[in-house]
Amino acid sequence: TPLPMILGHEGVGEVAEIVGEKTDLFGRPLHEGDPVLWERGVMCGECYYCTIRKEPSLCPTRKTYGISYSCEEPPHLLGCYGEYLHLRSGHPMIKLDLDVAPEVLVPATCSGATAAHAVEQSALEPGDFALVVGPGPVGLFVLAQLLDAGAGEVWVAGTSADGGRLKMAGQFGASETINVDETSPDEIRDAVMERTRGVGANVIMDCTGYAPVVGHWIDLVAPGGTYSIPGIATPQDEISIELFRTLARKNVRLQGVWVSDTSHLWRAANLVAGGRYPFEKLITHKFPLEEATHALEVTESKESVKAVLLP
Numbered sequence: 280t281p282l283p284m285i286l287g288h289e290g291v292g293e294v295a296e297i298v299g300e301k302t303d304l305f306g307r308p309l310h311e312g313d314p315v316l317w318e319r320g321v322m323c324g325e326c327y328y329c330t331i332r333k334e335p336s337l338c339p340t341r342k343t344y345g346i347s348y349s350c351e352e353p354p355h356l357l358g359c360y361g362e363y364l365h366l367r368s369g370h371p372m373i374k375l376d377l378d379v380a381p382e383v384l385v386p387a388t389c390s391g392a393t394a395a396h397a398v399e400q401s402a403l404e405p406g407d408f409a410l411v412v413g414p415g416p417v418g419l420f421v422l423a424q425l426l427d428a429g430a431g432e433v434w435v436a437g438t439s440a441d442g443g444r445l446k447m448a449g450q451f452g453a454s455e456t457i458n459v460d461e462t463s464p465d466e467i468r469d470a471v472m473e474r475t476r477g478v479g480a481n482v483i484m485d486c487t488g489y490a491p492v493v494g495h496w497i498d499l500v501a502p503g504g505t506y507s508i509p510g511i512a513t514p515q516d517e518i519s520i521e522l523f524r525t526l527a528r529k530n531v532r533l534q535g536v537w538v539s540d541t542s543h544l545w546r547a548a549n550l551v552a553g554g555r556y557p558f559e560k561l562i563t564h565k566f567p568l569e570e571a572t573h574a575l576e577v578t579e580s581k582e583s584v585k586a587v588l589l590p
Contacts, residue, residue: 281349286571287359287588288319288345289389291381295363303374304541314375316548317366318541319343319388335540336396343538360571362590371541377552382587383559384551386416390585391547392539394420397509398428399543400534401482405429408475411453412436412496413486413510414444416561416585419451420547421484421509423556426452430482432474436467440581447584451556464495471499480504490515502529509536561585 294313301309309315322329322338329335342348344366345358354365366372375384394417403409409430411418414437425433435448436457445456457467471480479501485492488510497520500506520526526533551558564586566574574586 280346281352283350284345284348285350285356285358285361286345287361288343289385290319290344290359290364291316291375291384291388292364301372303372304545305374307374309372309374314381316373316375316384316388316544318371318544319345319392320538320540321347321367321370322540336538341538360568360588360590362568373545373548377548379552380559382562382565382589384548385587386420386558386561386585387547387551388544389539390416391420391424391551392543393417393509393536394424395543395546395550396539397421397484397507397534397536398424400536401425401484401505401507402532403428403430403482403505406431407481408471408478408501409433409482409484410436410471410480410496410499411448411484411486412492413488414441414448414456415486417509418484418486419444419448419561419584420550421486422448422451422453423550423558424546425482425484427550427555434471434480444581444584447557447560450560468499475501478502482507484509486510488512490518493518494520497525497531497533500525500529500531502531504529505532505534507534507536511535512538562587565589 294309294311321342322335323340326338328337348357356363356365407430409425411422414435422433432454434455435453436459437445439460448456480499481501481504483496483500483506485508497506561584564577564583566588568588568590571588577583578586
């Protein structure tokens with residue numbers, strides 16, 4: 280991580296200045312004052328993954344505003360924790376004509392986009408039973424994306440510290456919520472197997488970002504199902520998995536999810552704008568830019584679901 284840096288990779292903004300002519304992804308001219316979203320990742324657009332595989336999220340030179348750039352590098356303003364952000368020439372942008380408060384769209388730019396990518400890779404089929412572990416912003420977006428993709432039923436699991444988030448999962452449409460501090464593994468397994476007629480969960484979305492959790496849940500995946508780990512975004516300790524029993528014999532897919540691309544951003548933004556889910560409830564705290572450190576503190580303590588800075 281190149282220090283010093285301006286943090287912030289999720290953002291919504293208003294065009295402050297344009298050099299030359301600029302259009303959004305739909306060819307609509309952009310003007311000063313237009314509200315916009317932008318792709319948080321910076322991909323080369325020329326490599327094997329960008330052009331042949333059509334998976335720009337795997338671009339080997341991919342960088343991210345607010346994560347990969349030092350503010351010592353020109354043009355310096357390269358993170359969202361600021362009054363201005365400088366986007367490179369040709370960067371994908373979407374002009375907003377949606378009747379949604381900008382702060383509600385902020386989490387769509389990463390949490391929501393990553394969730395859309397995860398559900399796309401999950402091989403979910405209409406009517407499938409899904410389980411989300413970890414009801415943070417990614418987990419709640421995954422819940423909504425699963426339901427929107429046709430899941431028949433989605434359960435959400437979390438700890439006692441996630442009490443408010445589990446309640447919110449119910450408001451988003453979760454069929455059941457599970458407090459793992461109050462429910463034994465055997466009780467959880469029995470409940471899942473009873474509900475699925477002994478089959479198991481077709482899709483498990485592990486959004487915790489904590490590798491040891493995998494061993495607690497992967498046995499609940501149905502044969503032919505998917506165990507997805509969109510929460511893993513930083514290096515983790517190694518874990519042990521019995522490959523034959525948990526994966527090979529059941530033909531189970533253990534699916535990594537690395538970031539997202541602009542198609543996922545578009546899906547997430549439209550999901551928020553659609554109004555089917557109460558995404559405005561995710562934004563539990565708002566702070567001025569001067570209180571960014573406090574915003575990080577309430578995020579770390581789980582006092583907030585999503586804290587937003589208003590520069």
